Amino acid sequence: MQTNEVFRSISWKIMLGFEPHEIRDTFSEWETRVHPEDLPRAQAEVERHLKGHTTAYSSEYRIRCKDGTYKWILDQGKVMSRTPDRKPLRVIGTHSDISERKKAEQDIRESAERFAGIFQT
Secondary structure, eight states: OOSOBOOOOHHHHHHTTOOGGGSOSBHHHHHHHBOTTTHHHHHHHHHHHHTTSSSSEEEEEEEEOTTSOEEEEEEEEEEEEEOTTSOEEEEEEEEEEOHHHHHHHHHHHHHHHHHHHHHHO
């Protein structure tokens, strides 16, 4: 956290359609890829955790792939160590592709709306 360096696995980069050398290992790479509508909420959730208000963080948001499309990501993490003055030193986390789950949730919502419309008619 003190150096702004982030280790991203090759699998993560490939999940988004990138070659390993195409994404820098900095925190700003994440900020530029999160969907603009989701970024404020995702940043706030991470910030709450970094300040020590939560024991871990978990956030769902869209992240931009190389081809310009977005995948839904479940981002989970935890501060593993802090400096003597309680600033985050090391954080570990995972990103999981939850796009299929999000699509299924949307399909269920749309189906429920259609059926509600039919019954109201």
